Amino acid sequence: MATSERVNENxxxxxxxxxxxxxxxxxxxxxxxxxxxxxxxLPRYEGPLSEAGPQVFADSSVFVDAPVVFRQYYCPGCFTVFHTEVVPS
Ligand SMILES: [Zn+2]
Known part of the structure; x- marks a missing residue:
């Protein structure tokens, strides 16, 4: 019998x-x-903070010393983004 449940939205x-x-x-x-x-x-994409959108201030050096990166994890089948983060590179 195959039952399934949700881990999260995706x-x-x-x-x-x-x-x-x-x-x-x-x-x-x-x-x-x-x-x-x-x-x-998951496959992931990394890019500069400026790609995170206008709600994210693009110059992180004002706040933190370490370089940071905009990262998205997405489904390998349909490319829906599962998780987005801004983290130290
Ligand atoms: Zn998918």
């Missing part, structure tokens, strides 16, 4: 022969890793 989980299988809730693409690790297995 990720679902089902059990296949007792093994946790994560999938995209938008396109059913299976995702690698567990609910704790799938994010680091």
């Amino acid at each position: 990720v679902g989980r089902r059990f296949d022969n007792g093994n946790e299988v994560l999938f995209c809730t938008h396109c059913n693409q299976e995702l690698q890793g567990s609910s704790a690790t799938y994010l680091s297995n």
